[in-house]
Amino acid sequence: MKVKKMLAAGMAATMVASLGLTGCSGSSNDSADTNTQANSETAAQGGDSAETEADASAESDVEKPEKIKIMVDGTVFTQANARDKFEARWEELTGIDLEIIQPDHDAYYDVVGQTFASGPENWPDAMILSSSYYTGYAEEGALWDMTAAWENSDLKASGRVTGEDVIENMKIDGQLYGFPVTRGNGCITYVKKAWLDNCGLEAPTNYEEYLAMLEAFTTGDPDGNGVNGDTYGVSAAGIIAAEAPYTNYLPEFYQDAYSSFIKGDDGVWYDGFTQDNFKDALGRLREAYAAGYIDKESLTNGTNDCRNKFYEDKFGVFTYWAGTWNTNLKTNLEAQGLDGELVALPPIAELGAYTERNSPVWCITATCENPEGVFKYLIESMLDGGDMQTLWTYGVEDVHWSTKAETVCDNTYEEGQFHFEESLERPGTQYTKAHIDPMLSIVTWENDPGSAAIPEESKNSQQIFNDNCVQAQLVPSTEEMATYNGDLTTLKNSIIADVVVQGISIDEAYARFESEGGAQWSQMIVDSLNAQ
């Protein structure tokens, strides 16, 4: 019996050891070799200015790919929304075979990770990546450096690009590995006009007025139901958001403070959480929460909860996406029999500017055989100001949009009037956009067929946001970031909740930050960022 047990234990140990040894012997990994090669190519393409000039002269000679394989999330028409028609139209316009891999939107980055891990032979030619994954994959050498392609592109030479700052902001160490076809957009503060009127208030322009408005909305009768104090000022999905820019749901309280890593004007990285202005912001949030101005359930709210409460007239100030969402909020309020007019606030004086998130980008993988061709015929063509831009912005004519005289979802349109068709996936509603939001376009587009169809309030809130925003900084990915930032973010968020919801003192909170290792991890990450 003992011999059997020893044999079993020995076999188990041998199995674990063999698994470990076979798996971790880096020399035997083909993908490593391929990646190294890909990285060498990438470095060569990005680093040599002479070669860049050579590329420039060869711009007109870019070979047209026969086939392009892309991986996209749910922001491109899904199968249920006639993706096959979209694909057919794209192929008709380019003469290139397009293969679309479209995982479920919610599981997109899981599939992206699995695809990269499965080996370069399975990588698509191009894919959509959000900013945090973009920097990580770029630094791992998985993405093609498109700096030269962009610099020498017809699009840049056309002079139509209005969002060059957006493109510049996506550069990592001066190199561009992903192309944003739109602005990133962000959250703007909406105030119910009827509530302001009921309280006899003007739209606030500074923090004092903002706080007075919240007080009136919390203690008064802004909804006019005859009961004082049955409403509150503002709600948010979390005291601090889960994704960058983290402070965007309650910007008037955070003002110039930021909870994560930022680069100062002097080019030095620091952790915003450790700054005095962040402690001040925590103080403002704690006071407002204790006074009942901020929804007591903000900690457990999801964005859907906030929207529903807003439609139920429980609160009056909501910081949410600029542009199309202004119309969505208005429509839903009106559907509840409420006044849907919303005031989109320019940032209050202490805030200065809203933060625009980093736009998701189109990237070309390092193993793509004809990256210049993919850049030109896939990415650059999305902003051609013609049929292709129409396709990516509105979809396929007579499938996703139309100019025919017809009635769609009880809305009647005349001949020649641009309108969206009824959604195939959600009958009873109309499409609102395709992959590119026309209001977030980074190019001028004279012949935009749908510009007249954009509701005025959407245009207005988007314009206020675009005129009053700064772009979130792209934070590079470092070893220390990957190692410690998960724990650090959890600790910071816990401390913020402790101060705001549990009401502990700020000194006590920062003592916890020290004692639980937060200060040390923060410094290690800051050092790694500054060492780059």
Next chain:
Amino acid sequence: MSKKGKGSAVAVNAAGENKRPLLVSLHYYRGFYVMFLPVLIFAVVFHYLPMVGIRYAFCTYKGIKAPEFIGLGNFEKMISMPGFWSAFGNTLVISIVKLLLNTFMAVILSILLNELRNLKFKKFAQTVVYLPHFMSWVVTASVFTLILSPTNAGLVNSILIKLGILDEGVYFLGSQDWWRPMYYVINVWKDTGWGTIIFMATLSGISPELYEAASMDGAGRWNCMRYITLPALANTIITVLILNLAKIMNLFESVFVLQNDAVVKQADVLQTYIYTQTFNSGALPDYGYTTAVGLASSIVGCILVLVCNKASYKVRGRGIV
């Protein structure tokens, strides 16, 4: 020479004796083996092959470049992180309390259901208590977030305020003192009914003659329960506890949907810790580290199974594995 010759003859004999019956029996039971084949393939493909991923626990690996062997580096980092120990402690405490509470409540409910004399009502009651088990955790969390809301919309707070027990609403799910008790209550609500099935089956197996004899001896309901029902259930209770103890490291969904920033110290368990490390770092995750944490969790689970097996031998005279 003679010893060597004798030894090899024995080996040949032994090999011969073992081989022939195996082949014969394989052939004889070939139909069963063919039926077993899909299960074997399923187990190998979906349970054993993924174990190859264990090797990443000894490497740094971000999914692009080849894994880099770092020995026990990930485990060293793991034991140096306070977040890991907090999650480890929470996993054990939350799981064990939940297990004991759910089992205790299931026993009580089973006994109560067993006492019901109206068969139709008994079936109805059983169906009603089973239903919460079929609700997804996301829906359950939404419902209880509403019920436990600190505002006027919260049923519990409204009642407590109306009764004069509270002056203002308590943020149960956002309170470090209240989160765990509420978590246990929600778990009891959701899983107690389902847990009664096995106890109800045991109770239905108790001979009615025992109760008749006891009542003839003057035993009331309480004494019948104390001296007949509970002793009959004892073995089942221990079996259920032992079997569930082996699964306590797998806590994820119920905690994930109910936790929030304010209660992370009280609520973070190993599986949610792994999730945070993978998706909330703001950088490409190091799958090596998260695999190491997962492996540590599995080893603890494995040890618990062995302990349970030992306990089972002691209590029931036979093991569970």
